[in-house]
Amino acid sequence: MAKFVIEGGHTLAGEITPQGAKNEALQIISAVLLTPSEVIIGNIPNIRDVNKLIEILEDFGVKVKDLGNKTKSFIANDINLDYLDSETFKEKAASLRGSIMLLGPLLARFGKGKMPKPGGDKIGRRRVDTHFQGFQEMGAQFSFEPKESFFSITADKLYGVDIHLEEASVTGTANIIMAAVLAEGRTTIYNAACEPYLQQLCRMLNSMGAKIEGIKSNYLIINGVKNLGGCEHRMLPDMIEIGSFIGLAAMTQSEIRIKDVSWENLGVIPRTFQKLGIRLIKDGDDMIVPKQDSYQIESFIDGSIMTIADAPWPGLTPDLLSIILVVSTQAKGSVLIHQKMFESRLFFVDKLIDMGAQVILCDPHRATVIGLDRMQALRATNMASPDIRAGVALLIAALSANGVSSISNIDQIDRGYEDIDKRLQAIGAKISRVEE
Numbered sequence: 001m002a003k004f005v006i007e008g009g010h011t012l013a014g015e016i017t018p019q020g021a022k023n024e025a026l027q028i029i030s031a032v033l034l035t036p037s038e039v040i041i042g043n044i045p046n047i048r049d050v051n052k053l054i055e056i057l058e059d060f061g062v063k064v065k066d067l068g069n070k071t072k073s074f075i076a077n078d079i080n081l082d083y084l085d086s087e088t089f090k091e092k093a094a095s096l097r098g099s100i101m102l103l104g105p106l107l108a109r110f111g112k113g114k115m116p117k118p119g120g121d122k123i124g125r126r127r128v129d130t131h132f133q134g135f136q137e138m139g140a141q142f143s144f145e146p147k148e149s150f151f152s153i154t155a156d157k158l159y160g161v162d163i164h165l166e167e168a169s170v171t172g173t174a175n176i177i178m179a180a181v182l183a184e185g186r187t188t189i190y191n192a193a194c195e196p197y198l199q200q201l202c203r204m205l206n207s208m209g210a211k212i213e214g215i216k217s218n219y220l221i222i223n224g225v226k227n228l229g230g231c232e233h234r235m236l237p238d239m240i241e242i243g244s245f246i247g248l249a250a251m252t253q254s255e256i257r258i259k260d261v262s263w264e265n266l267g268v269i270p271r272t273f274q275k276l277g278i279r280l281i282k283d284g285d286d287m288i289v290p291k292q293d294s295y296q297i298e299s300f301i302d303g304s305i306m307t308i309a310d311a312p313w314p315g316l317t318p319d320l321l322s323i324i325l326v327v328s329t330q331a332k333g334s335v336l337i338h339q340k341m342f343e344s345r346l347f348f349v350d351k352l353i354d355m356g357a358q359v360i361l362c363d364p365h366r367a368t369v370i371g372l373d374r375m376q377a378l379r380a381t382n383m384a385s386p387d388i389r390a391g392v393a394l395l396i397a398a399l400s401a402n403g404v405s406s407i408s409n410i411d412q413i414d415r416g417y418e419d420i421d422k423r424l425q426a427i428g429a430k431i432s433r434v435e436e
């Protein structure tokens with residue numbers, strides 16, 4: 001397995017283009033199973049999780065053609081459902097979280113789906129009840145085989161129904177939408193997640209002939225259709241990567257231009273970094289993060305300590321809190337980082353503390369950061385990437401630190417960030433990938 005070796009303390013400069021969004025890609029690529037017609041998808045990120053999902057589709061018999069320029073064509077006109085019972089499927093599908101979104105399309109088009117407990121980050125309990133709540137309310141039968149941790153879902157027919165989700169689950173909502181578009185009658189989904197990933201999925205499905213209203217809101221109305229046709233779709237830039245680059249620029253006191261960020265789809269992300277005192281300049285659809293010697297965290301109007309917390313969209317995505325936390329370590333002022341959704345995503349702060357950051361982990365969900373305001377640089381150290389976002393947060397810490405750090409378990413980072421070492425080298429980072 002490879003590790004990153006990082007010589008910190010260098011200023012970076014230049015421009016960087018964000019990849020297509022990982023979490024959108026996983027939904028959009030699953031949706032190709034809904035039609036026998038050709039679907040062409042552009043701006044596909046070349047990352048481990050997405051490549052694995054495409055591999056699973058190919059194993060099912062989907063014809064995948066690389067059209068160049070990050071664009072691929074998918075034709076799902078001859079699907080081998082026996083693959084669901086193979087050991088290879090169990091093994092591959094269990095290795096990423098996004099594979100669970102194959103269930104909705106399989107159920108809707110072929111009347112059955114199976115799935116091992118999905119993988120993804122180990123960041124606390126990640127229940128999938130919401131997915132099955134929706135399928136069952138539409139008339140599907142669910143079974144779970146505890147010995148093999150294998151879910152099965154079948155339905156002769158799916159019927160439109162009013163669904164009030166227990167929680168606004170991102171992948172759960174995507175799954176239910178993909179089942180409902182081919183169900184008989186009208187489905188409504190209340191408390192639906194509405195992240196840009198889902199907005200994009202709904203737009204794509206509508207261009208395939210689906211009838212979805214309420215896009216961007218948490219109340220979706222879906223009138224089922226008999227079948228869907230092909231379409232062309234282009235992924236949005238990855239908002240989590242954009243946030244990671246903002247953090248990187250601030251921590252390394254660098255000026256970086258982030259190309260084509262799609263400002264209108266970033267929600268509260270820019271404002272959240274601005275609360276930490278980080279300046280962001282809009283130049284057309286580019287974002288410039290100017291060089292800043294110091295950035296000061298705002299306090300609330302009554303003078304109390306700033307809190308930054310996650311929430312379902314249009315709130316702040318939990319996937320950026322690790323990066324926001326690391327950026328706060330060199331800010332002026334204090335902030336409480338409250339990770340409400342996941343209970344094991346903040347433990348990486350121990351590493352930051354080793355590096356000299358002033359952080360108090362109050363409980364598994366909350367950490368208080370007392371910014372160093374550059375009074376001292378972080379110290380280089382050796383660490384392992386516990387999950388995708390903590391991995392990148394530690395990478396940013398290492399790039400700002402004095403000395404040479406190493407990060408192992410970088411598979412975690414590779415599953416969501418395309419060629420991150422090469423792209424960072426291009427803006428001056430001293431980072432190398434070393435086979436262990």
Ligand SMILES: CC(=O)N[C@H]1[C@@H](OP(=O)(O)OP(=O)(O)OC[C@H]2O[C@@H](n3ccc(=O)[nH]c3=O)[C@H](O)[C@@H]2O)O[C@H](CO)[C@@H](O)[C@@H]1O
Nearest residue numbers: 023026097098125126167168169170171172312318319341
């Ligand atoms: C492949 C993919 O797209 N993964 C994303 C997706 O995961 P995923 O779809 O698995 O996450 P969910 O939205 O289902 O839930 C995330 C966590 O938040 C909790 N929860 C969720 C909604 C809610 O209203 N209340 C609540 O407590 C859930 O119990 C769970 O612990 O969404 C997460 C939340 O944005 C992101 O971190 C993941 O990167």
Ligand SMILES: C=C(OP(=O)(O)O)C(=O)O
Nearest residue numbers: 097098120121319388389
């Ligand atoms: C938690 C994440 O991914 P996954 O759901 O694929 O584990 C993430 O992208 O931050």
